[in-house]
Amino acid sequence: MAREMLGVVLVMGLLLAMVPNTMQSRLTGANLDRRGSAYIGLILSTAHDEQLLLDSGMFVPETSVKKAGRVFKVGTFKGIIDYGNAASISPSVKLADVAVLSEASFISAWTWEQYEGRSMEALNDLPSLKIGDYNVPEAGDNKLASLQFQKISKYTPKGSNKKTFWYYIDPEWLKIASQLKDITLESCINGRLCTKDVPSVKFGVKGSSSDSYVQNEAYGKSLNKELGVSTVDRKSAATVSTAVANGVKHIVFRGASNKPGTSSDNEIKALTSKNLFKVVSEFVELLANELPMLKYKYI
Structure with missing residues (x-):
């Protein structure tokens, strides 16, 4: 089900299933709750993250609408939790x-x-990003010149399309997530492979996305130096910009599973995904406590 880059939308997200009768009549095979239910929406990055969710026992399939090989839950998104692994380009992560x-x-x-x-x-x-700054064996002039970062249109529910470079995460959900600062993460997997440092939850991290996964170490260092970016992936900015455009509450969690210029380690990825899932699960519980009037269901 899950696909890297686009991911899978398990339509959970504080979703109120309040669909007009005219729309319901067009959707065959759907058993919609007209009274309305509250859901938590997750966007996953990989099949491995999806399997962790399925194995956890927290995921209970319900009736849904299948169209063109895809599964849909009909309703209005009230919140999105996006989580998955990313590359760290900062010494602090x-x-x-x-x-x-x-x-x-x-x-x-x-x-x-x-x-x-x-x-x-x-x-x-x-x-x-001046290419010559990364000449080897020493920096110098380079006819490739430089790459100039650009702002893009930021859309909102009111139709505004001001130019921006940074998309900010919902401050209320960030405040709730700040309660996770003392959560204990695991540093070993399978009882043998352990990380050099004890993993922890890092807050206030600048993330970034691009069309292709960043593999070049020098490019990663330049992003960290020039923009203060700490993680790179292929979808966090797309999730946030879409949420902002629709006025939807949102938050993004990223597990540091690798670094540009280093070989990939499947066991480190597995450990990172495990820690990531633990943090997201704790956040869901906190969110439920903050909004006691809503009944949360995993779908």
Whole structure:
């Protein structure tokens, strides 16, 4: 079910299933609760994360609508929890740590500046990635010039499309998540492989997304230095920008499963996913306590 990059939407998300009769009559095979129910919505990154959810016993399938090979729950999204693994490009975010993003950006939004041309950096207050700074064996001039990061249109329910580079995570849900600071994470898996540092939950982390997964160590270092970005993935910014455009409450959790320039380790990934799922589960419980009038159901 899950697919990397696009992920799977398990339509849970503080969802009120209040669908007009005219729409219900068009959907065959649907058994919708007209009284309304509250749900928690999760967006998962990989099949492994999905399997952790299924194995946990917290996931109980219910009646749904199947169209064109996809499964849908009909209703109105009231909140989205996006979680999955990411690459860490910051020394402060260690392997198997769980990052709670405070903001996210599209780092693939840039233009290629001409060599010895006019710099656009002063015009949009965003830094440039100067290719020559990463020449080896030493920095110097480079005719590849530089990459100038760009702002993109930020849409809102009111139709506003102001330009922005950073998308901010919902402050109320971040405040709730701050209660997770003392949660104990695991540093070993299968009783033998242990991380060098004891994993922890990191708050106020700047995340980023691009069309392709960042594998280049120098590029990762430049993003961390110039933009203060700590994690890179392929979907967090898309989730946040969509939530903002629809006025939906949202939060993003990222497990640091690897670093650019290093080989991938499946056991580290498994440990990270386990810690990530623990943090998300605790957040769901906190959210339920903050909103006692809503009945939460896993679907």
